[in-house]
Amino acid sequence: MWTEKKDSIPEKGDQSYLRSRNTARILETLRQNENFSRQDLAEQTNLDKKTVLNIVNGLLEKGMIHITSRQADGAGRPKEILDINGNYGRYAGIDLGGTHLSGVLVDFSGKQIVSGNIEVHNGMEPDTLMKLCAYLMGNLLKDAGLKEYDLSGIGISFPGFVASSLGSVTSENFPKWQNIPIQGMFQERYNVPICVDDSSRLMALAELWFGKGRGCRDFIVADLGFGIGCGIVIDRKIFRGSAGKSGEVGHTIVDVNGPPCTCGSRGCIESFAAGWALSRDAQVVMKEHPDSLLWETSGGSPEGVNFRQVILAANLGDSCCAGLLRYAGTYIGIGLSNTISFFNPSRLIIGGRLIQDNEILLKAVTETINSNCMKQILDDVEITVSELGGGASAWGAGISCILNTENSYFAAIQNGQNGARKTLVLA
Ligand SMILES: [Zn+2]
Structure with missing residues (x-):
């Protein structure tokens, strides 16, 4: 579950904390802008060039970003254009709606690879819901030419309250959806990090990244x-x-x-x-x-x-x-x-x-x-x-997994680790 742990944030003077915050700014800036070089990043974020250089090198080394092209810039060295590396991870987002199940697969840039939807009866039994989710997930993976082990995380969008500490969900609109341990149920079935959040917030996240936000x-x-x-x-x-x-x-x-x-x-x-x-x-x-x-x-x-x-x-x-x-x-x-x-x-x-x-x-x-x-x-x-249509919350659920991956990387920086992981390269 993606939650910011306030009590784990060190003093603001802490260099590793500053580095993780600045890394977040650079990733966010690259997500919001196309064709950005290191120079453009420095100008946009107001960070000094050396800081940008160090952080960009770290992100390139991890494979979270990559160089997409080199542009000649007068007599000097060509400018390297940077972008988020979609191949760094593949994530699923599933929206458990009252009358539907929607799903998407996204890459690390957040772009959709495939999407799908199943119309269902109002608030069905949790066990049946899990079976349908597995069916939808299977279809999405098949359509994308991927396997379960290619997934780096699954995001669940739920129309109700999410008890973060327990990973359980409750909806007042569906009598059968009370205190369902949804995070544990998915964790048992899929061995990847599971993020659960409210569907309206995840819809806002999709709008923030790819919609009118x-x-x-x-x-x-x-x-x-x-x-x-x-x-x-x-x-x-x-x-x-x-x-x-x-x-x-x-x-x-x-x-x-x-x-x-x-x-x-x-x-x-x-x-x-x-x-x-x-x-x-x-x-x-x-x-x-x-x-x-x-x-x-x-x-x-x-x-x-x-x-x-x-x-x-x-x-x-x-x-x-x-x-x-x-x-x-x-x-x-x-x-x-x-x-x-x-x-x-x-x-x-x-x-x-x-x-x-x-x-x-x-x-x-x-x-x-x-x-x-x-x-x-x-x-x-x-x-x-x-x-964004009816699949916006599912998309937001996929994006929440990307934020979870980023947060793990930031936490690793703060703990003095490099946060390295292997880049996923797909044929
Ligand atoms: Zn009411």
């Missing part, structure tokens, strides 16, 4: 799906809260007399607008409107109707379903207006499975924000829609 210091990612959460980025770092439970915007209450919520309260935004609330309301629509297109898109089963089927029916012209999506979008918009007022971000990125092919809901969300948020604060925020 690139180049943005402070932003919020709204994760709209079976549940509703948000990822918070402050100064390009994921904000976790005091105990890793930040971002529960879906459980902020907007009507004390509202519908019961899975958390035990009433009138939370989720109780009006989450994917599970849409399923609940869709059942009523089906019973009251036997002519609704929802009967067709759901296969004639009110008990099993899900939000994807509601979106499809709405897009086919079902006015009741369109009304449900507008109603949900309004409540989400209220929640996000409150979040913007509270946080004053420079950007709000709206993502998650609930917005895929769902212009009706998105329009209601943005209109509600624009008409409810305080103008002085609204002027500061750019509202934008994620382009």
Whole structure:
């Protein structure tokens, strides 16, 4: 599990600590910029040339970065262009969603090699979940032409609370997902480091590295799906809260007399607008409107109707379903207006499975924000829609493994070790 151990950070004057921090800056700078030489790194990071030279040499020696080309620069020696070495590691990211399993394989640069998705029933038994994860993982590895032993880590994205110390997870939305020792279950099956984190935070991580969060210091990612959460980025770092439970915007209450919520309260935004609330309301629509297109898109089963089927029916012209999506979008918009007022971000990125092919809901969300948020604060925020699709949290889970590998290297530097490992070279 990836957690920064505050009590292990030495005094700031400690040279090995400074070196590990500067190494992190150089890796981050190379990830954010293309075609950078040592000179460019020194200018961008404000580190002196000797420090950059030493750190770059160390990273080249470890194989974490490599020289991609040499550019002639006048009469002097050609400039060596540096980049992250993707071949340094291969990582899997698996998103355990309420109604899906998504997976990606990424290289050490974070770029996706392959991706996959399986639609599943709501919150299945943990043992079945593990079987499906193994099946998905097998397919991903096969598609990428890799074997299990090629993996250097697995990241798990979970829609709920993660108890870091125990590696167990709990979701209030699924009765069968209580205190599941997910880290141990994966550790037993795969002999690599396992990182577990909340799906909204991992979505924010994917946006930070590859989405609309690139180049943005402070932003919020709204994760709209079976549940509703948000990822918070402050100064390009994921904000976790005091105990890793930040971002529960879906459980902020907007009507004390509202519908019961899975958390035990009433009138939370989720109780009006989450994917599970849409399923609940869709059942009523089906019973009251036997002519609704929802009967067709759901296969004639009110008990099993899900939000994807509601979106499809709405897009086919079902006015009741369109009304449900507008109603949900309004409540989400209220929640996000409150979040913007509270946080004053420079950007709000709206993502998650609930917005895929769902212009009706998105329009209601943005209109509600624009008409409810305080103008002085609204002027500061750019509202934008994620382009990463439904696999963003899985991607973030893969990226979390890369950060875990980097952190191990930084810890090795701080402990006076070289942190060396063999470079993985694939045919
Ligand atoms: Zn709630």
